[in-house]
Amino acid sequence: MYAEDTIAAIATPPGAGGIGIIRVSGPAAEAIADAIFSRRSLTPWASHQLYHGRVVRADGTAIDDGLAVLMRAPRSYTGEDVLEIHCHGSPAVLRLVLQRVMELGARPAAPGEFTKRAFLNGKLDLTQAEAVADLVRARTAEGTVQAADQLFGRLSERLDALRQQLLHAKACLELRIDFSEEDVDPRQAAPDDALLRSLLEIDALLATYRRGKLLREGVRVAITGRPNVGKSSLLNALLGTERAIVTALPGTTRDVIEDSADFDGLAVVLSDTAGLREAPGEIERVGIERAHRVARAADLTLIVLDTSVPLDEPSELLDMERTILVLNKIDLPSAWDEADLSPQAKRYPLVRVSAKELIGLEGLRRRVVETLGASQNDGLPPLTTARQRDALVQARESVVRALEGLEKNLAPELVAVDVAAALDQIGSITGAVTNEDVLDAIFREFCIGK
Ligand SMILES: Nc1nc2c(ncn2[C@@H]2O[C@H](COP(=O)(O)OP(=O)(O)OP(=O)(O)O)[C@@H](O)[C@H]2O)c(=O)[nH]1
Numbered sequence: 001m002y003a004e005d006t007i008a009a010i011a012t013p014p015g016a017g018g019i020g021i022i023r024v025s026g027p028a029a030e031a032i033a034d035a036i037f038s039r040r041s042l043t044p045w046a047s048h049q050l051y052h053g054r055v056v057r058a059d060g061t062a063i064d065d066g067l068a069v070l071m072r073a074p075r076s077y078t079g080e081d082v083l084e085i086h087c088h089g090s091p092a093v094l095r096l097v098l099q100r101v102m103e104l105g106a107r108p109a110a111p112g113e114f115t116k117r118a119f120l121n122g123k124l125d126l127t128q129a130e131a132v133a134d135l136v137r138a139r140t141a142e143g144t145v146q147a148a149d150q151l152f153g154r155l156s157e158r159l160d161a162l163r164q165q166l167l168h169a170k171a172c173l174e175l176r177i178d179f180s181e182e183d184v185d186p187r188q189a190a191p192d193d194a195l196l197r198s199l200l201e202i203d204a205l206l207a208t209y210r211r212g213k214l215l216r217e218g219v220r221v222a223i224t225g226r227p228n229v230g231k232s233s234l235l236n237a238l239l240g241t242e243r244a245i246v247t248a249l250p251g252t253t254r255d256v257i258e259d260s261a262d263f264d265g266l267a268v269v270l271s272d273t274a275g276l277r278e279a280p281g282e283i284e285r286v287g288i289e290r291a292h293r294v295a296r297a298a299d300l301t302l303i304v305l306d307t308s309v310p311l312d313e314p315s316e317l318l319d320m321e322r323t324i325l326v327l328n329k330i331d332l333p334s335a336w337d338e339a340d341l342s343p344q345a346k347r348y349p350l351v352r353v354s355a356k357e358l359i360g361l362e363g364l365r366r367r368v369v370e371t372l373g374a375s376q377n378d379g380l381p382p383l384t385t386a387r388q389r390d391a392l393v394q395a396r397e398s399v400v401r402a403l404e405g406l407e408k409n410l411a412p413e414l415v416a417v418d419v420a421a422a423l424d425q426i427g428s429i430t431g432a433v434t435n436e437d438v439l440d441a442i443f444r445e446f447c448i449g450k
Pocket residue numbers: 226227228229230231232233234245246247248249250251252253254273274275276328329330331332353354355356357
């Protein structure tokens with residue numbers, strides 16, 4: 001399926017570190033190990049054993065002192081012979097070692113190529129390979145747990161159970177094809193049930209996608225509103241730090257200030273922006289333009305309103321989709337109430353807080369997560385990529401067509417075609433059915449060395 005050459009890469013991140021690892025996979029791994037790593041023992045490499053020794057150049061001079069391990073096929077990450085050399089984590093040392101590995105016959109690995117080989121050798125299915133990339137990128141504790149779950153095969157198991165349902169439906173249909181009505185026990189041959197159950201399962205899995213996607217990608221939340229309503233105070237309160245300058249003067253914040261926080265496991269990037277008002281000075285005008293752009297680009301916008309002064313809605317923002325109204329300064333006597341809001345503003349969910357007294361913040365965090373459609377799933381392994389979601393949407397369409405076919409008493413042969421299509425679509429998620437383009441698209445997203 002692929003050229004059986006030997007690939008190599010620096011597997012640790014760029015920059016100086018305690019340890020840096022060079023990874024080599026392919027048929028030349030052992031020969032490279034012999035040539036580059038000088039150890040005291042002259043016996044052949046024992047698989048999966050860590051050796052201490054020196055990394056040496058062609059002329060025998062040492063580059064570094066370190067550890068090396070050879071993991072023989074098929075008991076390795078890629079399923080091929082894999083060599084890992086653990087050196088000191090200096091970029092210069094690692095480059096020298098990598099260069100020497102190349103001289104000895106390896107070529108640079110493409111992004112994700114180690115994991116791609118693991119997939120092609122049947123070590124992982126595609127959802128697990130995607131989980132590897134997610135684990136490397138995970139930003140919150142929950143993101144990590146979710147990716148690890150998927151790596152350990154939880155999503156694969158769910159999909160397999162779904163496949164079994166559909167296979168059962170298909171077998172029922174085949175029974176109807178092969179035998180005439182009167183020869184078949186109708187209970188045994190009822191595919192409707194299995195199809196309906198598959199449909200429910202597909203819908204439940206699809207509902208998990210949004211949280212999975214947001215966990216993976218993080219979300220952008222913009223804080224906007226008129227000057228002096230407490231946007232910067234709210235940013236600070238949500239972050240638990242004095243990140244932005246707060247003063248009693250309107251027009252304090254000019255530029256966009258960003259920082260990230262963890263909302264119920266979601267990695268949220270919060271942007272504080274300049275207060276929106278008419279006829280500002282030159283610097284502030286630029287800031288306000290930026291504020292508009294940030295608000296439009298965000299996944300969710302918080303419009304902060306000050307309840308202690310007469311109501312002043314930033315009406316220019318009231319056409320946006322995912323928005324929450326944050327009524328701030330509830331520790332002060334209020335100058336207006338909800339009934340005074342315009343009809344457009346009333347469409348949005350509303351949360352009352354005091355950024356100064358730290359009241360209502362937990363409720364606001366929860367509202368953000370809910371409004372994003374990212375609440376916790378009840379224990380289902382979430383779908384994490386658009387690829388998985390799209391395949392499942394297609395599978396759903398096929399199952400619906402099959403059910404309609406049964407309803408219309410179509411020939412079982414025709415219904416079976418739709419069930420087979422659904423099976424293929426589900427198979428494409430784990431990679432049981434796949435093609436080279438799909439693989440390329442997946443592994444391109446990886447970092448080099450993984
Ligand atoms: N009492 C009370 N005062 C608040 C609250 N939130 C903010 N303030 C005060 O309101 C004033 C403005 O707060 P900022 O956070 O700077 O407001 P802002 O919306 O960022 O203002 P600009 O950057 O100028 O647009 C400051 O004096 C804050 O201390 C609150 O919940 N209660």
